Amino acid sequence: MTTDTSETATPSSQTSDCSSGSETWEPAASLSQTTQEPAASPEPTAAATTSKAAEHSRTTTTGQATLASEGSTDQTGTDELTLATDQPDVTELADQINSFIAENVSQGELSLAYVDLDSEQSYMLNATESYKAASTIKVPMSMYCYDQAFKGELDLNMTLTYDQAEDYEATGGLMSGAADGQTATLQTLLHSAILYSDNIATNMIFRYWRQTSESLSYRMDQAFDMHYSEDSEMNVEEACRLLERLYENPDDNPYYDVLLTDMKNSDWNRYLTAELSVSVAHKYGLFDGNQHDVTLVYTPHPYILIVYSRNLSGAEQILPQLGLLVYNWQTETRG
Structure with a gap:
């Protein structure tokens, strides 16, 4: 995979922390009038473990893919294939994807990442093209908070207070309809941000970190090798690395299981x-013409799309x- 090498902004240059965006969705049930605590999260256990991903002999080839962009102008971007010698050739999948795009995409821009988590074969299209992250940023936000909690440097039971002037944004979830000054624990806010894409909960979490020495945007960029702090943007290569880390759980962080459970139970x-009947951990994003989905699909041989x-x-x-x-x-x- 190609790693973004652009420089990350320094903390002093931060002008905006969160651009999750207003999203249209219908929660399964209204929870807006309560801050009842969800089921308790497991207590973390110390010690890191090695990655669960198996190692395979691989070769990489590159090619070209062409998309039709707005105004019927062609957008040509590189695609990347990573092949495993002991697995079916993923070039067949790449050909099917490219044919589908050529036949169905008449306007707009699209980037894609696929990784088979058993073989580590992968296919990426326009992998480093940047997009407004929208609510997909809630995945690294949660991962960073859970990493700090696992290290003993963040208390998930700490109480945060809703500041309507600072935090309000159209949303659903636990904080929808909350009164100014209402409180909720950090754990509750993290649950609501993933389960219901709660923008107010997300803004409260970002504001908490803004009041520390470094913003959450900067912290995530440093921790996960992202470039979100530059313009609230991500690319599919970055998102793919995040899901691989979440799945592999190299530090054996039990809070990652909490996050995956919330992603599996998302109301969207x-x-x-939409057409799948298997277990999927995912987070969508919808903002200002950007429509995204990051998914971890639990087939017998799980994969990221x-x-x-x-x-x-x-x-x-x-x-x-x-x-x-x-x-x-x-x-x-x-x-």
């Missing part, structure tokens, strides 16, 4: 997951079809 079932898009005509039809295309290939070739 559109985009890449991530799509970021901008001004993509027919996105709510295209993304579910892409999700089903990759699922069918994965289950038919991997078993």
Whole structure:
């Protein structure tokens, strides 16, 4: 995979912490009038473990893929294939994806990342193209907080206070309809940010870190080799590395299991997951023409599929079809 090498901003240059964006969705049930605590998170255990991912002999080839962008101008970007010698050739999947895009994408921009988590074979299209992260930023936000809690440097039971002037944003979830001055624990806010894409909860968490020596944007960039602090943007390569870390859990952090459970129980079932009937841990993003989904799909041979898009005509039809295309290939070739 290609790592973004652009410089991250220093803490003093931060002008904006969070751009999660207003998102349209319907929660399964209204929880807006309560701050009742969710089930208790497990107590962390110390000591790091080695990565769970198996090592494979691999070769890498590169090629070109062309997308139709807004105004019918072609956008040509590199795609990258990572092959394992003991697995079905992922070039077949890449060909199917590229053919689907050529036939169905008439306007807009799209980036994609696929990784088979058993073989580590991967395919990436326009991997370093940046997009407004929208609510996909809530995954690294949660991972960073849970990493600090695991190290004993952050108390998930600490209480944060809602400041309507600072934190309000159209949203659903636990903090929807909250009164100014209402309180909730950090753990409750993290749950709501993932389960219901709660923007107020997210803004409260970002504001907490803004009051420390370094903003959360800067901290995430440093911890996860991202470039979010530059312009509230991410790319699919960064998102893919985050999901790989979350799945592999190299430090054996029990809070990662909490996050994955919340992602599996997310109330949003559109985009890449709409046509799937298997367990999926995912987080969508929707903001100002950007429509994204980052997914970890639990087939017998689990895989990551991530799509970021901008001004993509027919996105709510295209993304579910892409999700089903990759699922069918994965289950038919991997078993």
